[in-house]
Amino acid sequence: MIERAWMIVSGVLLVSAAGFLWWNNLSAAFVTAALGACAWFLSYRAELRKKIKEYDASDDARSEEIDHK
Numbered sequence: 001m002i003e004r005a006w007m008i009v010s011g012v013l014l015v016s017a018a019g020f021l022w023w024n025n026l027s028a029a030f031v032t033a034a035l036g037a038c039a040w041f042l043s044y045r046a047e048l049r050k051k052i053k054e055y056d057a058s059d060d061a062r063s064e065e066i067d068h069k
Contacts, residue, residue: 003050006043010036 013036020029 003043003046006039006046010039010043012036013039 013032017029017033017036020026020032
């Protein structure tokens with residue numbers, strides 16, 4: 001869920017950066033686009049953390065199954 005929130009924030013920031021670019025405010029467009037890129041990387045990081053946590057949980061379950069045999 002958190003990765004989706006970061007993706008939405010990223011999209012909003014990139015659209016607003018395009019608006020600043022349209023209004024010829026290059027400094028604000030750059031800063032907003034940079035923040036949008038950071039939000040996208042945070043979305044990617046949250047997704048990877050979720051996958052790693054799921055993998056660790058399945059690995060623990062397999063480890064317990066082997067121990068009980």
